[in-house]
Amino acid sequence: MDNEPAFFETNGPGTGGIVGQPLDRVDGFAKVTGQAKYSAEYKLPGLTYGVLRTSEIARGKIQSIDTSVAAKEPGVLAILTHLNLPKLAKTPNDPDSKKAIGAPMGFLPLTSDQVHYAGQPVALVVADTYDRAVHAASLVKVNYAVEKPVVSFLDPKAQVFDPEKVQDGKTPGHTRRGNPQEAFAASPIQLTATYEHAINHHNPMEPGATTAVWEGPDRVTVYESTQGVTRTQKALSAMLGLPTEQVRVVTKYLGGGFGCKGSTWPHTILTVQAAKAVGRPVRLSLTRPQQFTSMGHREDQHQTLKLGATREGRLTALIHEKTSTTSPWDNYAEPNSRIINLLYNCPAFESTYQLGRANVMTSTFTRAPGEAPGSFAIECSMDDLAAQLGIDPLQIRLLNYADKDPTNGKPWSSKSLKQCYARGAELFGWSKRNPKNGATRQGRYLMGMGMATASYPVHNNQGTARIRLYADGHALVQTGATDLGTGTYTVMTQVAADSLGIAPDKVRFELGDTRLPTAPNSGGSVAAGTVSSSIYMAAQDVWQKLTKLAIQDKKSPLYRAKAADVVAEKGRLVLKTDKTKGEDFMALMKRADMPDIEGSGQGKYGAGYETGRAPGPADSGHEDDKGGHSMHSFGVHFCEVRVDPEVGTVRVTRWVSVHGAGRILNAKTARSQIIGGSIFGIGNALMEETFRDPNLARYTNASLGEYHIPVNADIPDMTVEFIDEHDPYINAMGVKGIGEISMVGVAAAVANAVFHATGKRIRSLPITPDKVMNSLAV
Amino acid sequence: MNLDTKGDAAGTPHNSAPEDGTRRSFIKQAGGILGLALAPPLISQAERLTAFSKTVEGVSTMTLKVNGTARTIQAEPRVSLLDALREYLDLTGTKKGCDHGQCGACTVLVEGRRINSCLTLAVMNQGKEITTIEGLAKGEELHPMQQAFLKHDGLQCGYCTPGQILSGVACVQEGHATTDDQVREWMSGNLCRCGAYPNIVAAVREVAGKA
Numbered sequence: 001m002d003n004e005p006a007f008f009e010t011n012g013p014g015t016g017g018i019v020g021q022p023l024d025r026v027d028g029f030a031k032v033t034g035q036a037k038y039s040a041e042y043k044l045p046g047l048t049y050g051v052l053r054t055s056e057i058a059r060g061k062i063q064s065i066d067t068s069v070a071a072k073e074p075g076v077l078a079i080l081t082h083l084n085l086p087k088l089a090k091t092p093n094d095p096d097s098k099k100a101i102g103a104p105m106g107f108l109p110l111t112s113d114q115v116h117y118a119g120q121p122v123a124l125v126v127a128d129t130y131d132r133a134v135h136a137a138s139l140v141k142v143n144y145a146v147e148k149p150v151v152s153f154l155d156p157k158a159q160v161f162d163p164e165k166v167q168d169g170k171t172p173g174h175t176r177r178g179n180p181q182e183a184f185a186a187s188p189i190q191l192t193a194t195y196e197h198a199i200n201h202h203n204p205m206e207p208g209a210t211t212a213v214w215e216g217p218d219r220v221t222v223y224e225s226t227q228g229v230t231r232t233q234k235a236l237s238a239m240l241g242l243p244t245e246q247v248r249v250v251t252k253y254l255g256g257g258f259g260c261k262g263s264t265w266p267h268t269i270l271t272v273q274a275a276k277a278v279g280r281p282v283r284l285s286l287t288r289p290q291q292f293t294s295m296g297h298r299e300d301q302h303q304t305l306k307l308g309a310t311r312e313g314r315l316t317a318l319i320h321e322k323t324s325t326t327s328p329w330d331n332y333a334e335p336n337s338r339i340i341n342l343l344y345n346c347p348a349f350e351s352t353y354q355l356g357r358a359n360v361m362t363s364t365f366t367r368a369p370g371e372a373p374g375s376f377a378i379e380c381s382m383d384d385l386a387a388q389l390g391i392d393p394l395q396i397r398l399l400n401y402a403d404k405d406p407t408n409g410k411p412w413s414s415k416s417l418k419q420c421y422a423r424g425a426e427l428f429g430w431s432k433r434n435p436k437n438g439a440t441r442q443g444r445y446l447m448g449m450g451m452a453t454a455s456y457p458v459h460n461n462q463g464t465a466r467i468r469l470y471a472d473g474h475a476l477v478q479t480g481a482t483d484l485g486t487g488t489y490t491v492m493t494q495v496a497a498d499s500l501g502i503a504p505d506k507v508r509f510e511l512g513d514t515r516l517p518t519a520p521n522s523g524g525s526v527a528a529g530t531v532s533s534s535i536y537m538a539a540q541d542v543w544q545k546l547t548k549l550a551i552q553d554k555k556s557p558l559y560r561a562k563a564a565d566v567v568a569e570k571g572r573l574v575l576k577t578d579k580t581k582g583e584d585f586m587a588l589m590k591r592a593d594m595p596d597i598e599g600s601g602q603g604k605y606g607a608g609y610e611t612g613r614a615p616g617p618a619d620s621g622h623e624d625d626k627g628g629h630s631m632h633s634f635g636v637h638f639c640e641v642r643v644d645p646e647v648g649t650v651r652v653t654r655w656v657s658v659h660g661a662g663r664i665l666n667a668k669t670a671r672s673q674i675i676g677g678s679i680f681g682i683g684n685a686l687m688e689e690t691f692r693d694p695n696l697a698r699y700t701n702a703s704l705g706e707y708h709i710p711v712n713a714d715i716p717d718m719t720v721e722f723i724d725e726h727d728p729y730i731n732a733m734g735v736k737g738i739g740e741i742s743m744v745g746v747a748a749a750v751a752n753a754v755f756h757a758t759g760k761r762i763r764s765l766p767i768t769p770d771k772v773m774n775s776l777a778v
Numbered sequence: 779m780n781l782d783t784k785g786d787a788a789g790t791p792h793n794s795a796p797e798d799g800t801r802r803s804f805i806k807q808a809g810g811i812l813g814l815a816l817a818p819p820l821i822s823q824a825e826r827l828t829a830f831s832k833t834v835e836g837v838s839t840m841t842l843k844v845n846g847t848a849r850t851i852q853a854e855p856r857v858s859l860l861d862a863l864r865e866y867l868d869l870t871g872t873k874k875g876c877d878h879g880q881c882g883a884c885t886v887l888v889e890g891r892r893i894n895s896c897l898t899l900a901v902m903n904q905g906k907e908i909t910t911i912e913g914l915a916k917g918e919e920l921h922p923m924q925q926a927f928l929k930h931d932g933l934q935c936g937y938c939t940p941g942q943i944l945s946g947v948a949c950v951q952e953g954h955a956t957t958d959d960q961v962r963e964w965m966s967g968n969l970c971r972c973g974a975y976p977n978i979v980a981a982v983r984e985v986a987g988k989a
Contacts, residue, residue, distance in 0.1 A: 024928050031936030032924040032943060034871015034911035041870035130865055131856050205875045205883055205937040205971050255873070255937030256971050288876040485935025485972045672931045672977060679973030704969060705880040711966040715975040717958070 016570055018494045018504055022668035026504070027253070027489040036253040039225040040209035040285045047211075048077055050126050050274050050284035051133040052267060053140045054293065058118040058149035058359040058697035062142060070125060070139035075132035077278045079140065080124040085110045086273050089241025101238040102231055104168075104263035104296060105362040106329030110270060115144065116328050117361045118698040119293025121266060126274050126282055149697035152300055153325045153356025160323065160356040166333035167370075171353075175337060177407065178348030183317035187308030191384055195305070195377045196764040198689035200298035202366055203709060206255020207286040208295050210268045212275035220272060221248040226264070227257040228521030229480050233514045235264035236272060251512040257484045258680070259365040260295035262523040267294055292690065292702035296364030298373075299324045300692075303336060305377045308348075313389050315346035315400050320377070323354040327362040331355055334365070336374035339455055339744070341407050342632070343378055344400035349407075359697045365523065367680055368740040371456055372747065379452035379748030380763065383755060387437060393451060393752065394421060394430060405630035413610075413629035414727035416660025417453065420636045424451070424658035427719055428638035438759025446643040447653075448757025451636060452745035454659065456737070458631035458730050460606035460615040460623045461526040464517040465534035467496065469542050470596045471589035473571075474506045477538075481511045481519035481531045486739055487669030488527060494665060495532045495733065499539030501571030501585075517600065525633075525737025528665060530605040533732040537601025543568040545597055550588055557581050605731045606631055629729045633736040635659030637678065639749040643757045645776055648769030650754055652682055653716050660723040662736035667722075670738055674720045677742020683710045684743070685750035687766050840904050844869065845913025855901045860884045862900035863910060871911035871940045875969070882968035885941035886910050892948035911940035914947070922988060923947050926981035934972030942968045946982040955986035 030036040067079040080086075091111050092103035109121040123140045127133035150157045163173040184190060211223040220240070226232045229249040237247040254261065267284060275282040286294050301324035308317035320340050324333050337351030366372070386396040398421065404411050425431065433449045434440045440447040465479040477496040483489045489509060497504040510516060519534070520526050547566045550558040550573050558566055558573060558581070567576050574582030589597065607627035608615045615623060624631070640654035657674050664670045687708040691700045701707050727734045747765055755761050760775035834855040841850045842862060851866040860877070863869040863886070872895055875883030879897040886895045887909035914921040923946050926932070933939040945968045949955050954964035961982045962975070970978065 025931065025933070027936070028928045028933065031933055031939050032920065032927050033915055034869070034940050036936055037870065038937065041864070043868050130861055131854055203971055205881065205935065205969065206873070207875070254935060256935040258971070285874065288878065668931050672934060672974060675976055676934060676973030679975065703878060703880060704876045705878065709969060709971060710973070710975070711969060712975045712978065713962040713966040715962070717976050
């Protein structure tokens with residue numbers, strides 16, 4: 001275990017078979033009893049409340065801001081504006097500082113009199129009660145010199161340009177493989193289609209929230225609703241000019257994130273500054289409308305995909321162009337091209353990104369960034385190809401199955417997609433699908449069946465964990481990870497229990513605090529694989545130390561054994577050759593008068609595990625392709641819809657998802673996560689759309705009443721299965737994340753089912769009743 | 779308003795939709811005929827207000843009976859029941875997801891009936907029996923609905939969960955949990971962004987089956 005990567009065998013040494021079991025959530029009791037404390041729920045002495053006043057206009061200049069009336073209100077303690085915000089060591093307003101901070105947006109409100117987007121904070125009011133702060137914020141008078149905003153990339157005023165790179169420099173603006181233009185021109189089958197995507201908002205149930213407490217003049221604790229305490233700590237310490245360890249960030253419970261809590265947004269640092277200004281703790285929760293303009297969104301975008309194929313249905317060329325809206329400062333676009341380049345065996349590929357600057361805040365990663373909209377384009381076009389050639393949609397995918405990564409020719413570390421297709425088709429009853437589109441009726445309804453492939457990369461990352469094993473048989477396991485609701489608390493308890501050979505109820509697992517060892521952001525599906533591996537490695541460290549102890553202990557049955565001959569098995573150290581010879585760790589530690597022993601370990605996820613290299617300064621996406629294998633999870637979604645041709649409503653009536661995602665750590669929470677991602681995708685497919693006023697560039701439906709996410713009545717029972725997949729290349733646990741792949745391909749599966757039901761292709765998300773009615777009228 | 783894609787929930791007769799002043803019908807009323815204060819549910823709201831018609835201004839003392847215990851707070855009359863629970867009584871199990879009666883995260887039981895605690899003022903709820911998630915279990919012994927949510931994994935992040943559980947308790951008591959489709963319809967006032975809906979249906983149905 002020193003040089004070669006360790007790999008956790010399910011039934012091998014040290015395991016009790018707990019990993020994979022459908023254990024109930026270990027944090028479930030706290031959550032069903034209301035005891036779980038989220039970031040805006042810490043009762044602190046002297047607590048005050050911060051409320052943002054945000055801009056009603058999308059573009060212009062603050063001519064004057066009058067806080068005098070508001071300041072006289074009872075209980076008001078401070079009003080921060082651009083005129084008096086305490087100075088920061090760094091702001092993201094210049095590109096180098098933005099990079100140092102790791103800020104998602106190259107502008108910090110309250111640092112200038114310029115207004116760049118509607119909803120931009122212009123003042124932060126602190127008062128002794130929430131209601132007083134809300135009222136005082138409404139009394140701040142702001143006079144603007146209003147300018148006409150640019151609304152989106154479609155606005156004729158928008159500057160549309162070809163960026164060198166998108167996604168904060170992680171994705172090239174232009175990629176080419178083979179001779180795509182020539183290959184397309186020479187293809188007997190040529191399909192060109194444009195796909196439109198509405199703005200989507202993550203809308204976790206818990207809005208963004210910060211509680212900031214200055215423990216001293218240069219030491220601050222921040223209870224933050226974030227997917228990564230370490231990243232928040234880094235951002236805050238850079239902006240405040242404080243040593244890292246003087247900024248503590250705590251996130252014990254997180255009310256969902258879906259990407260919007262993966263970065264440090266302006267309200268967080270503003271709250272920290274407000275707490276400094278009033279000398280008391282400040283709690284700030286975004287209101288739901290503010291949530292729409294404070295933590296990013298999935299950008300509005302058009303994609304044009306040209307697909308060339310032979311008459312037999314084999315792909316010859318894929319040419320992808322994406323144009324999307326970005327903010328005045330940043331070149332952010334989801335990397336849609338990644339999945340289009342990768343999913344099928346195709347000799348020629350090209351992708352181009354274009355951006356249009358508008359008066360919006362910067363968009364950000366939203367569950368399956370790039371893969372979700374990219375899969376919509378490729379998977380609808382593949383369906384079109386199947387329809388045009390009269391080939392079954394599943395068959396066309398098998399025909400173009402990629403046995404190795406078409407982007408670099410590398411073998412897959414593992415790929416169970418064929419098994420996923422077969423099992424999914426069987427569970428769904430795909431063979432019963434009518435080969436004709438628009439030909440299946442159930443009463444007055446049109447019925448349709450659709451499917452789509454899913455895939456998501458194993459991003460390169462790493463993290464650390466610490467274990468303190470007690471002689472009484474208990475263990476404290478710590479790492480600064482977060483649990484978005486994904487099940488981190490639960491699955492890591494299982495991994496620790498198996499790695500140490502003790503029962504899960506003997507493990508106390510702590511996360512969500514920068515005082516704990518560093519773990520990656522929970523994003524890009526990296527958490528499960530990285531954190532589980534780091535815990536496993538920490539356990540190996542403990543066993544190595546105990547082995548050393550045993551072989552030097554005259555009273556141990558392992559006295560004078562070679563360390564290399566000793567293995568850990570179910571809480572015991574035993575000889576490899578004779579497993580009856582050995583002892584449990586408790587006996588060993590008690591004899592040595594050791595109340596506890598500590599171990600720590602580093603877990604590598606993705607290419608770095610195979611190569612042994614560090615993941616580099618950035619996270620997800622950095623050096624993903626440096627290993628000898630191409631690392632991705634794959635899966636498939638099958639969907640049945642019922643379309644009402646009289647009013648255009650689409651209902652999902654049946655759903656089957658089958659994924660191959662490495663080792664599944666907990667069958668119950670994994671199933672829930674796939675269901676949840678599919679529902680997220682059904683929202684994206686059928687209802688989610690934030691409207692920007694075409695003149696004012698303000699969101700017109702920034703509420704949960706008008707931004708529709710799926711409700712219980714929208715969702716049928718769902719079937720989820722996993723293919724048993726063993727992948728020794730990706731990390732010590734053989735785990736691929738499932739948070740994102742769960743929604744990849746979902747919108748396409750729904751759209752393909754609608755196409756099958758009606759015979760009409762809708763390429764604009766969401767597929768709302770008006771679009772269905774229009775399509776039927778043609 | 780939407781084209782009522784939700785109203786045509788699989789097989790649910792239209793007349794079984796909630797019309798008793800809960801979130802959905804309230805939004806329908808408010809959205810459709812805003813300002814027509816004579817719509818029936820609003821009359822009853824007004825009557826309730828009249829019952830406490832003494833003028834209250836500034837910070838005053840109010841007593842709320844929460845989970846069987848009378849608790850006294852000093853608060854302004856504009857404080858919602860939700861904020862009173864969270865900010866004045868440190869009962870943070872009741873969640874704020876939207877503060878507009880649109881998400882159901884703040885669902886509590888008042889006199890045994892589920893309401894959105896963000897849509898009512900604390901001062902109006904004096905003298906009423908208020909049950910929050912903290913009052914559902916008997917010590918370490920969980921309420922059957924809490925147990926069922928754990929067993930069926932009817933939660934992920936947990937933020938909508940207290941509201942879902944209290945809504946589920948009321949849903950069963952109302953007799954609105956006799957089929958899966960009925961549960962889907964009558965639990966649709968409680969949003970879950972993690973997408974635990976199928977598991978929530980399973981949990982509520984299990985409890986209904988035992989009731």
